[in-house]
Amino acid sequence: MTRYDAATLRETLTTLFAENGASDDVARTTARILVEGDLLGHHTHGVKLANGYLKDLTAGHACGDPARLEIQQNSPVAALFDGHYLLGPYLVQRALDHCREAAETFGVGIVSLKRSHHIACLAAYLQPLVEANLIPLVLSSDPAVASVAPFGGLDRVYTPNPLAIGIPGREQPMLIDVSMSTITNGTVAKTRATGGRLEHPAILSGEGELSDDPEAYFAEPGGSILPLGELAFGHKGFALGLMVEALTSALSGFGRKDAPTGWGASVMVMVIDPARFGGVDAFLDETDHLARRCLDSRPREAGKPVRLPGQSGLARRRDYLERGIPLPQDVVEALREAVANSSLAGKAPFA
């Protein structure tokens, strides 16, 4: 598999976004976050997305003009951002910068972000804050999409609703990025495209049967994605999904009641500074202690030691930064398509 240099990918995407109406800052930030997704191994939520973002920029659904962002600063620590469908990575990064400043002064900063365009891989935002010994949180829902059914029900009502949090640690910082459903819309679509089966039966068919066949989702009547906890403990995943809905769409005042269409996101961003609570050293001591206890656990399967959230991603990132990112073929093809309509057409590496 050909490996691609991260810096080259960032430059390529920056050029593409800039040529499609994004300001330099919006283009660079979006390119950086997408490449971060691939560096951490999340190729479905990395540079592959660029093609769709470019199409939405061209169609006018996504926006690349940072002047469109409206910030309503409701207190020194709380702000409401109306993103007007600016590219999501730019908006989330702005919200994180905003929260970071508040957190370093007040201990916490919180931004509610409505009408964002798609925000890519949530884990991709965490590392710089974690390295500064801050705790970033990003929660997201997409009020234009319904794919998960409430526990006990059959009708799709809400989205997988990911929650990401970064936990500073000296030895092994943790990057957490998990949806409140068993699997994501992306996994369903990707598995269907290959004609395969899901790793676990995570679909509830329209008739209420468990299934590992992605086609059960698209059949008539339509299926749904099971909440985390599945049939036995799905009331917990359902409750956590509702929590994310409340902290994103409801808090921002814009959500499913407004029946939006197209790619979008409601987002809550928060940063907490341990220095304003029990202190950074005590925080790191506790994280290191807990991480060590987890890593030292006897493994359930011989040769498969416990891994902490983000551990493989960060190892991969170090390797990919040094030796390049081995992009899957579908990602390379998506990039080729995007490059074909730009000033980079015919040039390496995506000729």
Added chain:
Amino acid sequence: MTRYDAATLRETLTTLFAENGASDDVARTTARILVEGDLLGHHTHGVKLANGYLKDLTAGHACGDPARLEIQQNSPVAALFDGHYLLGPYLVQRALDHCREAAETFGVGIVSLKRSHHIACLAAYLQPLVEANLIPLVLSSDPAVASVAPFGGLDRVYTPNPLAIGIPGREQPMLIDVSMSTITNGTVAKTRATGGRLEHPAILSGEGELSDDPEAYFAEPGGSILPLGELAFGHKGFALGLMVEALTSALSGFGRKDAPTGWGASVMVMVIDPARFGGVDAFLDETDHLARRCLDSRPREAGKPVRLPGQSGLARRRDYLERGIPLPQDVVEALREAVANSSLAGKAPFA
């Protein structure tokens, strides 16, 4: 089953706590929160706990003197409470009051609480804030106990780590209180006491086998409670459990590294005011819309409609307030034992 009047229960417990060294405020608040647990149907986390709290007060591990609470106010919105093992319900209520005041001015308030005694039923704290159109959050871990193994491992490292959040709604407010593990320590102990089997195989034996037998937890080598998501998706429940550890123990600076013993809790309390974001009306409109969509879903099993988190608890609460609380026999016996050593000995209803 005999029903007990909520007000009588509150008065009984207030007397018991006061006679064992708690101030009037500490006694009343703790009694109120324990009775709230039973009103919502959580009898394992209600008045049954009083007996253990009284024993810890007598032994000097729990404290009833509010002057022991140390508050370090690190910013207008962020505080660190050192609870010095004051009764947990009093501490959490104080933290919520503190956060509420901050939230109503700044949009958010956050308290990190270390060295709390046991904090009872998390759902019991939510309703008054939800009725004021605020969003309360309570997260908790117990650094003296290890019962859940990291995903992929066999050794007990951390606790079920519940997260509670209240979501204001006109038609159906939501009270969420879920642990990040499949089941709680309480369920394991209770099922073992009856000699029964768990409803689902939620124990991983010390040899790595799934089991619905609570004895598998207590065998040698010891078993553990599976994270939410079980063997298929347990990496998510594990990650969420680590999130709660970080936001409770690590943030407060006091945790597993300090090897505490006895009943205790590390807690994070937060209140968010929607009025400082997208506005209360828009928040309620969105919650009502989402609740309606969930409740209108076709049920998976005929006659078993979708229920929202807290819906049954609140219905039960209305009934119990009117007709009394039908306490299970083990709870009545625990209360009788507590009353026997007090000025209420020999008096109704726990003679």
